[in-house]
Amino acid sequence: MERIERVKEAGGWLERYRHDSTSCNCPMTFSVYLPPQAQQGPVPSLYWLSGLTCTDDNFRVKAGAQRYAAELGLALVIPDTSPRGEEVPDAPERYDLGQGAGFYVDATRAPWSHHYQMYRYVTRELPALVEGALPLVPGLRSISGHSMGGHGALVCALREPGLYRSVSAFAPICHPVRCGWGEGCFSAYLGEDRRAWEAYDATCLVRAGAEPIELLIDQGTADEFLAEQLLPEALEQACAERDFPLRLRRQPDYDHSYHFIASFIGEHLAYHARALGR
Numbered sequence: 559m560e561r562i563e564r565v566k567e568a569g570g571w572l573e574r575y576r577h578d579s580t581s582c583n584c585p586m587t588f589s590v591y592l593p594p595q596a597q598q599g600p601v602p603s604l605y606w607l608s609g610l611t612c613t614d615d616n617f618r619v620k621a622g623a624q625r626y627a628a629e630l631g632l633a634l635v636i637p638d639t640s641p642r643g644e645e646v647p648d649a650p651e652r653y654d655l656g657q658g659a660g661f662y663v664d665a666t667r668a669p670w671s672h673h674y675q676m677y678r679y680v681t682r683e684l685p686a687l688v689e690g691a692l693p694l695v696p697g698l699r700s701i702s703g704h705s706m707g708g709h710g711a712l713v714c715a716l717r718e719p720g721l722y723r724s725v726s727a728f729a730p731i732c733h734p735v736r737c738g739w740g741e742g743c744f745s746a747y748l749g750e751d752r753r754a755w756e757a758y759d760a761t762c763l764v765r766a767g768a769e770p771i772e773l774l775i776d777q778g779t780a781d782e783f784l785a786e787q788l789l790p791e792a793l794e795q796a797c798a799e800r801d802f803p804l805r806l807r808r809q810p811d812y813d814h815s816y817h818f819i820a821s822f823i824g825e826h827l828a829y830h831a832r833a834l835g836r
């Protein structure tokens with residue numbers, strides 16, 4: 559992997575890398591924040607999955623997470639939200655399909671399947687790459703994300719017991735098989751058989767008996783996507799039925815934006831730091 563940017567922040571280093579992804583069959587870009595403690599030895603890491611239309615840049619510029627990561631001694635690993643490039647299929651007239659909208663699934667349908675392998679990229683390829691090359695403790699990681707990335711974080715943690723010490727999400731898409739964003743992407747990437755979609759749906763995974771891990775979720779009550787796309791009540795009901803540990807905090811008057819994320823990111827980082835033994 560090639561480092562293409564490095565800037566000092568809060569005593570640590572915010573870096574950006576480019577590498578040829580064997581999962582996505584194209585060059586991929588990601589960012590990493592290494593806190594000051596990483597200069598003394600390996601640190602645990604928090605993976606952050608961003609939402610629709612984002613690159614690795616949105617979170618590092620808007621969330622204000624690096625200051626907390628520096629205090630806690632946590633690295634931040636921030637992948638892109640999809641494969642990109644001229645040869646990568648896209649739906650340029652739509653913001654909710656194609657580039658910027660990988661939905662953290664491994665696509666099985668042409669023309670998407672050759673490049674859109676974001677699930678294996680995030681859960682396998684990227685951890686192996688960064689934990690082998692940077693001062694990160696191998697295997698000591700947690701995961702979080704926003705909206706489409708909140709969905710991704712929940713699904714990765716529910717499908718991969720033991721891969722993450724903790725999981726949290728901001729305004730996640732909780733039941734993608736039942737909302738427009740999810741239906742649009744899943745029908746394109748996974749085909750019309752809705753049973754195949756359930757493997758990438760947090761509500762369905764809980765209902766199907768996923769191994770318990772506490773789900774910490776913050777959801778703004780003034781979120782413009784709440785009623786039609788996010789459906790937290792479906793996940794809440796599934797968790798209640800299964801006695802699955804869910805901490806869903808409804809935050810009055812917050813919308814879907816990074817202003818909401820910036821307001822609570824410190825609490826999420828502290829939550830993950832505890833789980834990671836910091």
Ligand SMILES: N[C@@H](CCC(=O)N[C@@H](CSC=O)C(=O)NCC(=O)O)C(=O)O
Pocket residue numbers: 608609610611612616620653704705706707815816
């Ligand atoms: N109407 C917007 C829709 C895109 C949007 O709101 N993206 C959110 C994530 S939504 C779910 O995944 C986001 O994080 N945007 C980037 C940001 O920096 O705020 C549009 O047309 O773009």
